[in-house]
Amino acid sequence: MNSSQEWSSRTFGNEERLPRVPLPTLEDSARRFVEWCAPLLTSAELSETEAAVAAFLRQDSPARKLHAALEEYDASPEVRSWLDTFWPARYLGRRDRIALNANFFFLFKESDLRQVDRAVELITAAVGFKQRLDAEQIPPIVQRGQALSMEQNKFLFSTTRIPGAEQDTVRTPYSDEWPGPSQARHIVVFFRGNAFRLDVFGPDGAPHTPDDLAAGLHSIIKSGAVRADRETSVGHLTTKARAEWAASRQALIALDPANAEALDTVETALFCLCLEDFAPADTQEACDQLLHGDSGNRWFDKAVSLIVFEDGTAGINVEHCGLDGTTILSFVDALLAGDPPEPGESQGLPASEPVEFVLDETLRADVLAAADAFSAYAEANATTTVSFEDFGANRAKQLGMSPDAFVQMAYQLAHKRTKGLTGATYESIATRQYQNGRTEAMRVVTAEILRFVDVMEDPSTSAAERRAAFRAAADKHVARAKECQAGQAPEQHLWELQLIQKRRGAELAADEPLALYGTPGWLVMRDDYLSTSSAPSVNIRYFGFGSTSSRCIGVAYVLLPDRFNLYLSTPRPVADEMFRFADKLREAVRELDELLASE
Missing domain, CATH: 3.30.559.70 (Choline/Carnitine o-acyltransferase, domain 2)
Structure with a gap:
């Protein structure tokens, strides 16, 4: 399909013609999982995680039988996506x-x-x-x-x-x-x-x-x-x-x-x-x-x-x-x-x-x-709004930067300056180009981001070094986002294998516990400090959701050509950190803008 003229104009006329969500191999998901969690782990935690991954990939591992069952499910005529069971299990x-x-x-x-x-x-x-x-x-x-x-x-x-x-x-x-x-x-x-x-x-x-x-x-x-x-x-x-x-x-x-x-x-x-x-x-x-x-004036189970x-x-x-x-x-x-x-x-x-x-x-x-x-x-839920009237997607593009990569780097820098660490960060990536496509879970923190934040925090580094680290981290972010958009991401695949084991482990003779799901890598990578999602539309001013854990900041953002609005939420006991993060984010966006503008 090369042009929109070749697609059906009926609302649901293309569903059967869309490509299917690719099912990664066990090896690919395992490799990506280690790469994704590594920046968040100590060397001892990484060694423990790598050992569990090696056991996970053994030829006699229950993971092989679970993956084979998923392949069989994916090949069933009535199934449009290997995630068709995952989504109801995840949400419902x-x-x-x-x-x-x-x-x-x-x-x-x-x-x-x-x-x-x-x-x-x-x-x-x-x-x-x-x-x-x-x-x-x-x-x-x-x-x-x-x-x-x-x-x-x-x-x-x-x-x-x-x-x-x-x-x-x-x-x-x-x-x-x-x-x-x-x-x-x-x-x-x-x-x-x-x-x-x-x-x-x-x-x-x-x-x-x-x-x-x-x-x-x-x-x-x-x-x-x-x-x-x-x-x-x-x-x-x-x-x-x-x-x-x-x-x-x-x-x-x-x-x-x-x-x-x-x-x-x-x-x-x-x-x-x-x-x-x-x-x-x-x-x-x-x-x-x-x-x-006022929940008496709502019915939260209603779709709309x-x-x-x-x-x-x-x-x-x-x-x-x-x-x-x-x-x-x-x-x-x-x-x-x-x-x-x-x-x-x-x-x-x-x-x-x-x-x-x-x-x-x-x-x-x-x-x-x-x-x-x-x-x-x-x-017990604390919230705040942050609005940039003088920064938007157009400005990021003028600076030669992906707008989403720019703001995600700003989040990382602001978070480090707020809490003194780089924590697990989730970003939702849309995958609706596939049959029954929904979203993919992207984990933002990379080795390049760790280096970028370290360089920005080191007063001895030059502007050129900072720019190079910023661009390298942004390029890696864009590359990972593209992988996720193409269905090449490990988390939902590994999670679905875990759910299959819970549902059918005994039936498949695959109920032996898998150490991977208790590793620091699996637990730390999915324990969000920042949970981020974007909703770009000129018809909305703000987008928002609650945080996902006792220390998480929910970051819902509307990034438009000429403005950038965020709604932040976090549990009230850690509200001071959210307000500090908001202040540090304002500083980070200005600082990164000036850094690239001075090239």
Whole structure:
């Protein structure tokens, strides 16, 4: 395929024609794993790791049988990617809370519209997108002549994560249980902890006009004027650890048939709209509210929740199991394109009704406990924003540098100056050019980065030496990113072998413990000090997510041609280090800019 003209114009028309994610050999993944973890280890730790890798690669190692099973799976006719089992296990298998820990948000560009008009604009655009998606009229994305997988778009509407005792499931259209696009006509609107069903399509399937929808939202705001008692807003339960939420959900269903109907209404809704009764004081408060907010006014299991504040500030909270940032960026770009569909004829006030749960004393106490626990958890999360109005991707390119490599080097320098060490750093790399492609896990720290940071911290080095070390580290970063983009990365491969052993080790006669997974290399490489991800779109101001460990700083960044915005998050006990990192990052970007400019 050489040009976009050769690709199908139907949304899902290219899925079978995309290349498959390459399955690395055991030897390649082992070699890369050692290379990736080595810069983070002492010589003794590296020796221990290398010995375990050598045992892992023995011809009689269980790893050989596990890899053979993965090869067999990859060759199955119904399988599009060897990662098809990995992704559900990775996302749906996590047992902690997903609210704040896994869901992510985007803060949309500013608008002059007030709350109801902004919400109507977003609903109308989303409904128009769904209609085009159902008809496969959303053009497939083609980058550099290569079509990308559009499969994730199937999870934008009427998709809800369902808690399970051991692993969650997903209720979604385009599935065996629910073939084809969703036929749901409604969304769920939250206001002051009250939930309402609102039809956005009329009885004949035609979308309601903007004026109809505005009338519907005004009616809901009036009906929900009295804030719900905290212990009755069931959305709080979606913040619980997954097995605990699964038990609460079963208790709801067992108590009264009305609860199964209420859950069905929420779970089949096209998406959630969360209306807030206040305006955020500033950008950071807007971001924080998009990340967690009042959990009584959310349903964190819903794939898409559009959130609109009283002053029209708006954004999105996304459940991550089926959706990555690149898909949501395209969706948001479409929502904010300012190209609304032609309105049809008014059908009058859209049908709406409260979504009500029957709760006994035990469930009320459960809801209240979940609300209190999440409020405390959100309070224990520290955040800040960093904005560069005078630096962006164009400036990095003027300096002869990959924009992403430039900012990643700045993160490393700032982190060393903050904490006195170079710690494991994760970066998400998109791989949607493959069938069912999602992301690859890139570990940023290289030997070249260690040298770059050391040279920058040594007052005796010359500007020329610093530039050379900077460019060498950046070049290595770009090369590794390209490898990851091409599916040549070790972590997810080795992780999936570990998961296969847990699932099928006894059946495959491959249940002997593998020392690799207890090595310093495996444990240190994956214990993030920085967890980074990029979301470049002119339609969003900030992107954000929670940190991934007790000492990690989550670094979500929007790097545009003319500006660079970051949202940082970390547990409150180490908040001072995050604020220092923010200050050091401002210094590092300026310093590195001046270093290259002086060439």
